[in-house]
Structure formats: structure tokens, C-alpha cells
Amino acid sequence: MRFVGKGATPATRALDRSGIAYRRHLYTFAPGDDGIGLQAAAALGVAPERLLKTLVIVIDDDRPALAMIAVGRSLDLKASAGALGGKRAELASVPTAERLTGYVKGGISALGTRKPLPTIVDRAATEHASVLVNGGRRGLQIELAPGDLIRLIGAVTANAGRT
Numbered sequence: 001m002r003f004v005g006k007g008a009t010p011a012t013r014a015l016d017r018s019g020i021a022y023r024r025h026l027y028t029f030a031p032g033d034d035g036i037g038l039q040a041a042a043a044l045g046v047a048p049e050r051l052l053k054t055l056v057i058v059i060d061d062d063r064p065a066l067a068m069i070a071v072g073r074s075l076d077l078k079a080s081a082g083a084l085g086g087k088r089a090e091l092a093s094v095p096t097a098e099r100l101t102g103y104v105k106g107g108i109s110a111l112g113t114r115k116p117l118p119t120i121v122d123r124a125a126t127e128h129a130s131v132l133v134n135g136g137r138r139g140l141q142i143e144l145a146p147g148d149l150i151r152l153i154g155a156v157t158a159n160a161g162r163t
Contacts, residue, residue, distance in 0.1 A: 012136065070124060
């Protein structure tokens with residue numbers, strides 16, 4: 001699918017340039033601080049295990065990175081740091097995450113970020129034929145094969161999520 005013109009985002013443009021097949025899903029975003037990903041999964045009728053949230057982390061105090069895990073899971077910061085060659089990690093603040101990615105909270109995508117960031121994708125995501133990831137704006141999810149996502153963003157996989 002090609003998604004051009006009004007409504008295209010850096011994420012959809014990155015996918016279009018890559019030639020990777022994807023499908024876009026639109027839903028009505030309801031502002032709030034909790035459960036953005038779970039809200040999207042419910043609105044789209046998708047199992048939370050298939051919808052990945054993108055979290056910005058900082059490894060060893062100075063190396064920003066991204067972590068992608070299913071919306072119903074919690075991030076294992078130590079495992080994420082280790083998978084990306086560090087000892088420890090912490091979640092970035094919202095302003096830092098927005099500045100590093102060029103996206104706003106609720107629309108942060110690992111695709112089309114301002115600059116490429118090292119990324120870890122939770123290994124559980126590879127168990128599905130397709131996953132949904134943020135398309136670069138609130139209310140837009142992109143469905144694609146997890147292998148295509150991992151290749152496009154140069155991610156590593158590891159057990160980064162926990163229930």
C-alpha cells in the first residue's frame with residue numbers, strides 16, 4: 001500500500017520508500033495519560049499482544065534507544081540495556097522522547113524517526129504473522145510483518161517484555 005498526500009507521516013513515507021507491504025488502520029484517539037496502546041488495540045479489535053508500543057529509553061545515561069513491546073507488557077529495562085550493549089536503562093522523559101523521535105506522545109513510531117536509534121523488539125512479537133505499530137501520529141496504526149519491521153529499522157530481538 002502507498003500512503004501519500006495529506007495524512008502521510010515520516011513513518012509511512014519510510015515504508016513507502018522501502019517497498020514493504022503494510023496496511024494502515026485509523027481509529028479515534030481519545031486523549032489521556034494511561035493505556036494509549038490498550039485504547040488503540042480495543043478500538044481496532046486487535047489482541048494487545050499484536051500491538052506494539054514504542055518506548056524511548058536511555059542506556060547508561062547517554063545513549064538513546066527505542067524498545068518495542070506489546071501494549072499489555074512491561075519493559076524489562078535491564079534486559080533491554082543488555083541486548084543493546086549496556087548495563088542499565090531508564091525510560092526517557094516525554095519531552096526527550098518527542099525531541100529525539102520527532103513525534104508526539106501517543107504517536108511515537110520507530111519508523112521515520114529524526115535520526116535512526118538503536119532499537120530492540122521484544123522477541124514475543126515475532127510469534128505473530130503481523131503486528132501493529134504506531135504510524136507516526138495519534139490515531140494511526142500500521143500493520144506489517146514483524147520480520148519486515150525488524151529489517152527496516154535494523155532492530156535486535158530479545159526477551160525485553162514481561163507480563
